[in-house]
Structures are given as C-alpha cells and as structure tokens.
Amino acid sequence: MNKLAATKNLDEIITKVEGARLRISEHHIVKIIGVSKYSTADDVKTLYEAGQRAFGENKVQDLKEKSETLDDLPIEWHFIGTLQKNKINNLIDLNPTLVHSLDSLDLALELNKKLEAKNKKLSALLQINSAYEETKSGVLPENAVEIYKQIIELCPNIILKGVMSIGAHVEDEKVIRDSFKTTKKIYDELVPFGAKYCSMGMSSDFELAIASGSNMIRVGSSLFKE
Template sequence: MIKENLKNITLKIEKAAKNYSPNHKVELLAVSKYTDIDSIKEAFACGQMRFGENKIQDLKLKALELPKAKWHMIGHLQTNKINGMLELHSEVGLELFESLDSLKLARLLQKHLEFKNETLNCLLQVNSAREESKSGFLEEELLEAFEVISKECKNLKILGLMCIGAHVEDRAVIEKSFKKTKDLFDEIGVLSVLSMGMSSDYELAIANGSNLVRIGSAIFKK
C-alpha cells in the first residue's frame, strides 16, 4: 500500500509542478511522526529518501535506525531540546531544520553550533495564517528577522521558508497564506527552499510555488 500511495502522490506532485511551471521541481518529505520504523523502512525501500519528525526523541530513535535516509526536524524545538537535536546532527546529520521560529531560538542555536564548530541548514517558519496555534514569524517580522539571523548567526544556513496553511475549510484562505509566504520568499530573493503543503493541500501549495511538500497520512495510510 505504501508503494502504491507513493506512486500516486508522486504523479500528482509532478502534474501540479508542471502546471505551475514546465521546469518546476518539487521534493517530497514523508512525514513519519505517526509511523513505525518498519513502515518508514518500507517507504525507503521504495525510493523515498526524505523523512520528517516533529519530536526530537522520535527523530533520534528513527534516524539512528535508518541513518542513510535524509532527516528533517519539522516541529517546534523547545530550548531544552537543542542539545539533543545537535547531538543527533553530529551523529547522523540533519538535512534540514524546517521550523526555526524565533530570534531567541536562532541565537541559542548559534551559540551551541559555534562551540561545536558545526553548521545547520534551516528554514524560517512563517505564521502567514496568523493563527495563535502556530509558531513562526509574522509576515511583518520576517524580513527583519532574516537580516538579523543572517548577520548574527553565521553557523545557521538559512535556505528558505516554511509555513503551514491556514487551518480552515475555505481553500481561498489557505491559498492566501501560501501566497503571502511565496511573496516573502521572492522578496528576499536569495533563498532556494519553499516548504509548503501537507496531505490535504499540497497541490494548492505547489500551485503557489512550493518546492518541498510535507506529506504523512496520504503516504502511510493503510
């Protein structure tokens, strides 16, 4: 079932990407936070390389089981979990920390990374839906935050932006949150990764420029 799910999703991603632009490429991140390691290994055997977790303890257990995969941390990182994430980064290497959501966290990460003489690839999380339940920089804060982090935190490599679409039924409202993030991405102009879209809205996200989608239930459902 996982193999068939991956095949169907890949076809939909390719179609949506082509509709957006003939040369647009979109990477698939399999969100494995509710999934056991055997299912992850099954997806990996089918050619899926990237997996995302939102809790450090789960990420560590799974990444050490499957170190050849490319792992992303996609959840809010509590400050008391920084050491755990960076220890794991030293062991297996995180491809991307997608949820850098505050200047305080950026500065703390910088101190730890500088001490370890390591770098970390990151995305800035944007709360473009302006929802209290979501972490991230508000639209009006993002550009200044990018400038400050780029200047002060040399061990953090900001590759792009991430957002979670508005948690509503109205597709126009969801699309608006994606469009706001894409506008910021374009305004900065030097970024390469735009992570938007999950199982319920990834095609809409791609239609608004996403080049990395985070899909869990649509892959791992039985």
Template sequence: MSSIADNIKRIKEQTVEKLISLGRPEDDITIVAVTKTHPVAVIEEALRNGISHIGENKVQEAIHKIPFITVPYEGFHFIGHLQSNKINNLLKLKPMLIQSIDSLYIAQQLNRSLGRKNITQDILIQVNTTAETTKSGVNPENAIDMIWQIAALPCLNIKGLMTIGMLSPNPENTRPYFRKLWKLKEKIEAEKIPEVQMKYISMGMSEDYLIALEEGSNMLRLGTIIFGTRNYGGTN
C-alpha cells in the first residue's frame, strides 16, 4: 500500500506532466486535499509532504479538526453543501474559499452573517453540470442570472466556479460536463459582471482529475487518491 507521501509525489508528477503537455505553467494548479473522515494526524502528514490546501465537506466535522492542526497550511476550503444554520460556525474557521454556494438564498444568508462581522468572503458558485438530482448546484442555464444577483451582495467575492463530474468507471464520461463548466465560465467573463472573477475553475476529483486538467481546471479536489479508501477514524 502506497504511503500518503508517495501518493502526493505521484499526483504532483502526473499533474506537472499533464500541464506541460497542455502548454500550461507547471504551477497552474491548486490541489485541495479532501480530508473528510481523516483525523488531524493524517491531515498533518499530508501537509508535511507537499499539500498546502485542505477541504472539508461538513462544518460539524471541520470544527473538530481545523482548529487543532499545528502544521502550517495556505488555505482551508469548504466544499460541501452549506446549510444556513451552520454558517456562523463555518465562519469561525476562517475559510479561504467556500466552494459550494449553490443558491441565492444561501448567498444572502452568508452575506448577512458576514455583514454583522464586517468581513468579506471569497466564494465559488457550484454548478450542477450533470443535472443529477442527488447533487447540489445551480442549473447552468440559471447560473448567470444568479451570479448577477450574488455579485450585488457586498460581503461576497465571486472568484470562480465549481462542479462535480459524472461519477463513472470511465472518466471520459465526465469530460462533457467539465467542458460545459468551461463554456459557462467563458459566457460569464463575456458578461463583464462588476467585481466577478473567474480566477478558479474547481473541477476534478480522484477518478477524473487528469481529464479535468485537459478541460481547463486549475483547482482539483482530491481525497481517495491521496489518503486511500480506508476510514482512519476521523469524526463523521
């Protein structure tokens, strides 16, 4: 069984090779290690071996881990579905990026909480490119209208888009959905919405991250391929 250090080394070698083949800079990627179910000790092992961004899916789990990490890192990302009653607890953790804003309502609730604290928050808009009812995210056809409305909220900074591809044994099956997100990104840029940036395109997970790179991703969310499928005993 490969170690976490070996896994990270292999992933970085593969991503650099892919980026070079695409004519992109070697550092044109942010790897977010998805640390769901993994305890602090395992997270710190990843941080000591080249990971600098970590992502959690659940606020309740994150509050039991993030404050106790002692190894330095660049950013904590929240990547799961955000419930309005968990917003204040999430903000206590000072996320670098909330990747999963999927409705105007949750954006408004987040903006209200941020306003009370007189702070701002960088966010991504989650888009449901696969139209699966089991996934969160705004419908691509409604995304631009929603982004115009969210852009008017003073405490939120839209920095890009996020999507989850089609889960399939064949990663090629998810390519059209990544391509759909990239085309949406281009449409949003053409709108020239004030204060909206398409800095981050977060797409690609353990099964399809090389396909995602080919379709323009510059932020990968990787869990299993780093940590393995075993539950290490973290908080569920």
C-alpha cells in the first residue's frame, strides 16, 4: 500500500465521519480504529505516517507480531477479536490500549483472575449481541446492564470503558439502525458507571452507526484499500 492511497483513504473516511458527526453535534467526537487484520505491518506504518494512530487486531498472535515489528512507533493497539481463554495471558503481556470483545461474565472472571496473578489492569468494552444473531458473540441486550455492573463489582482489574457491538448483518438499513440504537440505549444507561465508548460501526455501516450515537468506529477494508 502506498502513501498516496493511505492518505486518500484516510481523508475520505475522516470526511464521512465529520459529516456524520456534525449532524449529531459539533461536540460529538468519533475515534477511528484502523482494523489491520488483513494488512501487513508495512501497511500499518504507511497509514501511521498518513496520520492514523489507533489500530485493531483480531488475533493475539497477529497483534504480537505487528506491535513488535512496529515497536518504535507510538501506536495505540486495540484487540477487537474473539478472545479465547487460552490466549488471555499472551494478550495481557501485550498490554493493548483497549480490548473490545469482552463477551461474557465468564470470560471477564477468567481475564480478571489472570490479571490479578500478573498484578496488571486492562481496559475493556463489554460486547453486546444487539442484533440477536447466533453467529455473533456478546451478551444479550436485556442482560447487558446487569452484567456490566457485575464485572465492575467482581473484576477490579478490568477497567470497563463502555460497550461494543456489530451491526445487524442484513441489507435492511432500518434493522441495522435498530441494532445500533439498542446498543446506544444500553450505553446511555451505563455512562453513570464510567462508560466512555460506544464502539459500533465498520466500513459498510459506520455512518449509520455514528448517526445512532457511536463514538468509536472500526474500519478496515475502506482504510486499507489500494
């Protein structure tokens, strides 16, 4: 990926984000996470040089390899994939800025136990399956607030920073929008409990997500296209 393409892609996304953000409020700030799972460390470096600072990886091994390769750059690394219990220790050692995919109380308890053993803390988002899709992980919307509070109470080494969800995997915009609104409503309920991020929206639907109140989007294909 060349510098020209990287700059053009980033400019296009920022322009769209600005448009969507300003339709809500000039005070509504949206953070862009570049999803680098199908890209090389060189591509990440090129985008970094174009101005993108936060990147997300789906696999612990890929996060390890890229963060070590690009160790000289102050990149903000996020972990956005499904976290398997046998990979928790490896992830903790990489010290990501934010884990987006805490998808159950069970996983939170296991993560907290391993964080305690290493005397470390980790920031995370609770993943919500707001589209009720069997192929997606996450807690169900009706349990989300309760589970969020339980994690705060039972897992002192996890710093919960908000919620994450993936929009409904359908063509119908109304259904996608409804799934985002479900997450946003839960997020609003959790703001008094320290929620800062409502992470929703990907390359195909981030404008819809921002219109529904998202303040963090995860874009891959539209950012890394040649």
